[in-house]
Amino acid sequence: EPEVTQTPSHQVTQMGQEVILRCVPISNHLYFYWYRQILGQKVEFLVSFYNNEISEKSEIFDDQFSVERPDGSNFTLKIRSTKLEDSAMYFCASSDQGRLGYEQYFGPGTRLTVT
């Protein structure tokens, strides 16, 4: 069964450094998403991406964040200058928008620790 994959599984970085989190969505899916979950809190929507552009973003997704689909398979989330409060589990998801009421399929997550 096709799966969303994410790398790395765990990333430790120092405050102020740039990080790139990588995702490979399911191959025939058209919509891509990033969510995050701070420890003990809800899973929160960050951004959705379709047709090589952002289709929606939350108030969390400020200028420090960017997304890119650099080739036909990868989908990346970049945080330019990490802060302590960026420490969280980051989930990538993808969906087939062709079906009404589509479900989003999630990857296993990248745990980001900012020190």
Add this chain to the structure above:
Amino acid sequence: AQSVAQPEDQVNVAEGNPLTVKCTYSVSGNPYLFWYVQYPNRGLQFLLKYITGDNLVKGSYGFEAEFNKSQTSFHLKKPSALVSDSALYFCAVRDPADGNNRLAFGKGNQVVVIP
């Protein structure tokens, strides 16, 4: 804006007993509702969804959920719990009237099935 409430932090149930995980939602229009399960070190796995039609929906691993519009609820149920059902369960909602793709998640419920 859509939101979900999962009122219990942890649900303990004996193996073989019925399992219920509660979820209530708030949307401006008719909701699309989803349940996901998260096992340790794994991503969110889709269990089932309600889009339209029969209020009782059946999903993976013997789970089902009942949509109740008057009570704005979408409780997850399983007639006979297994130890392997021990995991974190998330309810999520999408409001198609919003015109956006984001899922709003509840905080999750830890289910512990006692042998």
